[in-house]
Amino acid sequence: MARRANVITRRDFVRAGGGLAAAGLLTGVGRPGAWAEGEPARSRVVLIRRQDALGEDGSPDGRVLHEMLNDAVSALLEVAEPAAGWRKLIRTGDVVGIKTNAWRNLPTPAVLEEAIRAEVIGAGVAPGDVAVDDRGVRDNLVFKRATAFINVRPMRTHHWSGLGTCLKNMIMFVPRPADYHGDACATLGAIWRLPEIEGKVRLNVLVMLTPQFHGVGPHSFSPAFVWPYKGLVVGTDPVAVDATGARIIEARRREHFGEERPISPPAHHIQLADTRYGLGVSDPQRIDLVRLGWSEGALI
Amino acid sequence: MELPQAPGWVGLVALALLAAECGGRSGEPGVARLRAQLPEEALGWRAVDRGELYDQESIFSYIDGHAEVYLAYGMTGCLARRYAGPQGEADVTLDVFEMASPADAYGVFTYDRDGERVDVGREGLFRYGWLSFWKGTFFVSVTAEADTEAARAAVLELGRSVAALIDRDGVPPPLVGELPAGGLDASSVRYLRSQQILDTHLWLGEGEVLGLASDTPVALARYLRDGRSAHLLLVDYPDQRRAERAAEALAGRLLAGSPGGGPAVAQDGRWHAVRQRGARLVAVIGAANEELAAALLADAGFPQGGG
Numbered sequence: 188m189a190r191r192a193n194v195i196t197r198r199d200f201v202r203a204g205g206g207l208a209a210a211g212l213l214t215g216v217g218r219p220g221a222w223a224e225g226e227p228a229r230s231r232v233v234l235i236r237r238q239d240a241l242g243e244d245g246s247p248d249g250r251v252l253h254e255m256l257n258d259a260v261s262a263l264l265e266v267a268e269p270a271a272g273w274r275k276l277i278r279t280g281d282v283v284g285i286k287t288n289a290w291r292n293l294p295t296p297a298v299l300e301e302a303i304r305a306e307v308i309g310a311g312v313a314p315g316d317v318a319v320d321d322r323g324v325r326d327n328l329v330f331k332r333a334t335a336f337i338n339v340r341p342m343r344t345h346h347w348s349g350l351g352t353c354l355k356n357m358i359m360f361v362p363r364p365a366d367y368h369g370d371a372c373a374t375l376g377a378i379w380r381l382p383e384i385e386g387k388v389r390l391n392v393l394v395m396l397t398p399q400f401h402g403v404g405p406h407s408f409s410p411a412f413v414w415p416y417k418g419l420v421v422g423t424d425p426v427a428v429d430a431t432g433a434r435i436i437e438a439r440r441r442e443h444f445g446e447e448r449p450i451s452p453p454a455h456h457i458q459l460a461d462t463r464y465g466l467g468v469s470d471p472q473r474i475d476l477v478r479l480g481w482s483e484g485a486l487i
Numbered sequence: 488m489e490l491p492q493a494p495g496w497v498g499l500v501a502l503a504l505l506a507a508e509c510g511g512r513s514g515e516p517g518v519a520r521l522r523a524q525l526p527e528e529a530l531g532w533r534a535v536d537r538g539e540l541y542d543q544e545s546i547f548s549y550i551d552g553h554a555e556v557y558l559a560y561g562m563t564g565c566l567a568r569r570y571a572g573p574q575g576e577a578d579v580t581l582d583v584f585e586m587a588s589p590a591d592a593y594g595v596f597t598y599d600r601d602g603e604r605v606d607v608g609r610e611g612l613f614r615y616g617w618l619s620f621w622k623g624t625f626f627v628s629v630t631a632e633a634d635t636e637a638a639r640a641a642v643l644e645l646g647r648s649v650a651a652l653i654d655r656d657g658v659p660p661p662l663v664g665e666l667p668a669g670g671l672d673a674s675s676v677r678y679l680r681s682q683q684i685l686d687t688h689l690w691l692g693e694g695e696v697l698g699l700a701s702d703t704p705v706a707l708a709r710y711l712r713d714g715r716s717a718h719l720l721l722v723d724y725p726d727q728r729r730a731e732r733a734a735e736a737l738a739g740r741l742l743a744g745s746p747g748g749g750p751a752v753a754q755d756g757r758w759h760a761v762r763q764r765g766a767r768l769v770a771v772i773g774a775a776n777e778e779l780a781a782a783l784l785a786d787a788g789f790p791q792g793g794g
Contacts, residue, residue: 290551346553346687365555370694371686403599404617405582405628407553411615452686455693 230427230468236418249298259421279311284330288340292408339392343399348372349454352429371452376464393420426467438486518566529645538568561587577632589657594678596621608650623655667786675709717774734763750780
């Protein structure tokens with residue numbers, strides 16, 4: 188009679204769990220949404236898309252992006268005016284680091300960085316107390332004394348982590364990022380527990396204007412593997428934001444390749460950020476997805 | 488002037504042969520020698536610089552987030568050069584990576600094997616504007632930023648020019664030759680030495696389990712027999728003890744027991760088997776049925792009941 192082996196499937200690594208998140212260990216507005224005692228945590232995420240987010244030449248429209256950002260913040264925090272939402276996220280006297288992503292093939296759009304910066308200043312932060320940075324965060328004087336971070340980056344496939352996510356975007360805060368590349372970046376969540384970061388990330392914006400769903404070549408990029416999704420995924424819970432973005436990428440890969448082509452290596456750092464590090468909610472069943480704007484081709 | 492004594496002289500000859508094998512000439516790295524010989528033009532695409540050289544440190548400034556792939560295969564140098572296209576055409580980027588050995592050049596080539604075969608270098612592949620091939624100790628990549636017909640022709644022309652500059656062909660590592668031929672999906676063959684690289688091709692679960700390092704060559708391939716698939720993994724360790732430890736660890740993860748027995752079925756219906764003899768570990772992973780798992784084990788030299 189055949190022996191029974193242990194179950195080892197990719198699905199094992201996308202199991203959701205309450206973990207530490209259910210214990211409410213996150214602080215400030217970064218924690219998953221309120222829940223009744225004994226009930227698993229839930230998180231709220233906004234997916235906003237607009238057909239006019241990109242110009243005819245494919246470049247992002249700054250005005251439209253700013254409106255998308257503000258609409259997303261209003262819906263996320265359930266306020267009528269975006270300014271009220273930003274004031275929930277950022278307090279007067281905060282020192283704010285906007286952690287962007289400068290990857291040359293698919294950087295965070297400068298117009299989006301500028302929109303966030305304008306809103307942060309509008310919420311009462313002195314212009315000298317807000318900075319935008321990526322690779323220089325460890326030496327940036329504003330980031331060094333930051334009391335709050337806004338985390339914004341494009342979604343793309345990634346050789347080590349499966350996906351380049353909001354969770355992964357904080358890797359530049361550690362002196363040796365390669366130390367976190369092992370085991371498909373399983374320990375990325377630990378970075379969010381570092382004292383200089385924990386509890387300070389007030390908003391996560393996963394840019395899905397032209398997300399990358401597959402990588403080829405030394406530079407891991409081909410225009411053949413991005414598409415004009417024209418969306419932003421916005422939330423205070425980085426795990427829920429990334430889990431939502433991952434579903435879109437997986438759906439696009441199925442659509443493009445005509446078969447199951449799992450993200451490789453699996454982006455299990457998202458689930459582990461939930462189950463091991465308690466940073467948020469990865470189970471789509473426990474993510475309240477608010478959809479705004481253009482719905483055609485949303486994929487989820 | 489006296490000739491060096493025999494042992495030293497023999498050593499110098501050996502070093503010279505090694506340098507030649509690695510592509511070096513006159514003490515220069517192979518990529519530096521290639522830079523001096525690169526064509527200035529390819530079907531209307533003209534070089535815009537003389538080519539940048541990167542080493543194991545500076546490569547991170549050029550390849551963001553992916554340099555570790557090349558370092559995992561012992562990259563010693565990289566040469567990068569851009570070619571500007573004619574009016575209305577996008578640029579083409581040439582990247583030449585010099586690796587520690589022909590086996591490593593072959594290995595890094597196998598990292599991404601999608602594409603159609605083209606007659607450029609060894610085992611040239613083309614897809615989405617990207618040409619890749621290996622030859623000697625070099626892995627060569629030529630990428631068009633836009634995949635037009637003219638750009639494709641230029642990419643192939645540039646690739647052929649670079650391939651012609653590399654004297655030695657190199658041979659694939661012997662371990663790859665030990666993969667059984669029956670049902671082998673040639674486009675799935677990978678050669679590697681690192682767990683991180685393995686993770687991108689075959690996920691064995693959380694954490695490192697095989698104890699892979701620079702001294703543990705791995706051959707991995709997918710098989711398709713009678714419409715049924717499986718992966719076969721061969722690992723050579725430097726000693727039996729490490730192979731035993733790895734086999735125990737892998738069997739503990741995949742099977743409900745120790746290595747050495749017959750294939751076992753997982754709850755998802757796939758079959759796994761782990762065997763070890765001497766310094767060699769063999770694993771069949773995710774076979775569609777027991778017969779396929781047993782057949783692959785036997786073809787890899789580990790028949791049922793064997794050692």
